[in-house]
Amino acid sequence: MNHNWQSSVLKRLAAVLGLSFAFGIIFDQVTIFLLLACAFYLAWTLRQLFMLGSWLENSSSLSDPQEPPTSRGSWGDIFDSIYRLMRKQEKLRDRLQAVIDRIQQSTSALQDAVVMTNRHSLIEWWNPAAEHILGLRSPDDHGQLITNLIRHPRFVSYFEQKSYQDPLDMPSPVSEQRTLLCSITLYGPDNRLILFRDNTRIHHLEQMSKDFVANVSHELRTPLTVITGYLETLAHSVEIMPQPPVPVLPKAVGQMQSQSHRMSNIIDDLLTLSKLETADSQQDIQPVSLPLLINTIVEDAKSLSGNKNHKIIFNCAHEDQILGNKKELRSAISNLIFNAVKYTPEGGNISIRWTVSLNTGYLTVKDDGIGIDPQHIPRLTERFYRVDKSRHASTGGTGLGLAIVKHVLLRHDATLLIKSRPGRGSSFTCQFPHSRLVKKAA
Structure with missing residues (x-):
């Protein structure tokens, strides 16, 4: 539209009024001619408004806007400007629709189920895979x-929370034999994009791996017990011999005993993990006094510290x-405290603190030992993950302690927070929710 359309309208109105005023003077009827001019101008303006309204109404019912009505002057500029805006809006709408079509086509091609819900948790759209999976x-x-x-x-429970950092492993609503991995992304005003992935095969593989480890550990325990027993007998025989037939025999028997004990510890930890993964988390639940439990573990830790x-x-x-579960809690807490003893140099400090703040329980085990590089912290609770293989060899660790801690805390709705720096020690904090706290009876 012409930027001077306002002045054009005023000039046209001034010309009409001036011409009518001139004719009024000539015919000595100024008032009548001015009234006729105003009426004519008003009628012409109303006609243009009616044309505009009719055109807009007809164009709104069509996908492609109609050509604007023929008009001159400022109204012609208005019609042309609106028509250009409508064409521009139509092109923009076509581009947006093309983007939406491509997105829907791409999500329709996914084998994973995609569901979109609005702020009221009502389903707005889903892809074809959702019909098969859900x-x-x-x-x-x-x-x-x-x-x-x-x-x-x-x-x-997962859907109603606002934090979706970790995906949810759940059975399929179509078949209990299938397992789904659900992840949710928030966008807009509480809208949700929900992705369901068929996780059945991976779930079966993980279960097979757990069963394999549990079975192998169980089968190894009996022959290892026999070997350990004979090694103890052999070690006792070597001690009472005045002169061993082979000079290296005492050292060899000692090393075999050490390695058999280490293997026995690994098997015990593997069986503990297997039990934690398969046993009912509500088994043997009772109020456990952490101060009493920790005091007994601290006495064991002092014995482990030795010289x-x-x-x-x-x-x-x-x-x-x-x-x-008292037995499980003892296993987790003792792992944290014994680790602090193993990895803290001679004469170091180890502090254990139990406190409750904002309806949350915090058990912190802190040491001033060798510390851990932050890049290793996310993987510390993985099975057999070793920051330094030589360090584990010297301390006799199995690489399963923190994995046991993680599983015990998960079974108690708790989380493990780890802070550490090389040379500045480490801090392990078990965070228990309010639902697990019980006031001590008077």
Whole structure:
């Protein structure tokens, strides 16, 4: 539109009024001629408005806007400007629709189920794979509450929370024999993009791996017990011999005993992990007094420290108990404290603190030992992960301690926070939720 259309309208109105005023003077009827001019101008303006309204109404019902009505002057500029804006908007709409079509085509080609919900948790769209994996049906399920269609308690709890950092492993609503991996992304005003991936094969492989490790560990325990027994007998025989037939025999027997004990510890840890992964998490649940439990572990840690003269201090700021399995909690806490003893140099300090803050329990084991490079921290709880193989060989570690800690805490709805720097020691904090805290009875 011409930037001077306002002045053009005023000039046209001034010309009409001036011409009517001149004719009024000539015919001595100024008022009448001015009124006629205003009426004519108003009628012409109303006609242009009616033409504009009719054109806009007809164009809105069509995908392609009609040509604008023929007009002159400022109204012609208005019609042309609106038409150009409509054409521009039409091209923009076509481009956006093309992008949406490509996105829908790409998601339709995915083998994973994709579901989109609005801020009210109502299903707005899903791809064809969702019908096969989740059993959704069109158009009946459109606009339905997703938690009414996928009713598994774990999914409902996962969906209603606002943090989706970790994916959810859940059974398929179509078949209990299939396992799905669900991940949710928030976008816009509480809208959700939900991705379901068939995780059945990986789940089966993981289960086969766990069963294999458990079975092999169980089968190795009996022959290892026999070997250990004979080695103890042989070691006792060597001790009472006045002169061993082979000079290196005492050293060889000692090394065999050491390695057999190490292998026995590995098998015990593997069996413990297998039990944690398969046993019912609600088994033998009772209020556990952490101060009493930790005090007994600290005494064992002092014995383990021996001549290293570690200064081990336990501070208890609260008497709150933990609702859980005492044997499992002892295994996790002892692993953390014994690790601190193993990796802290002679004369080092080890502090254990139990406190409750903001309805959350914190058990912290801190040392001033050799520390760990931050790049290794995310993988510390993996099985057999070793920061330094030579260090594990010298301390006799199995590489399974922190994996056991992780599984015990998961079974108690707790998390493990690790902070460490090389040469500055390490800090391991077990964070227990309010649901696991129990006030000590008077």
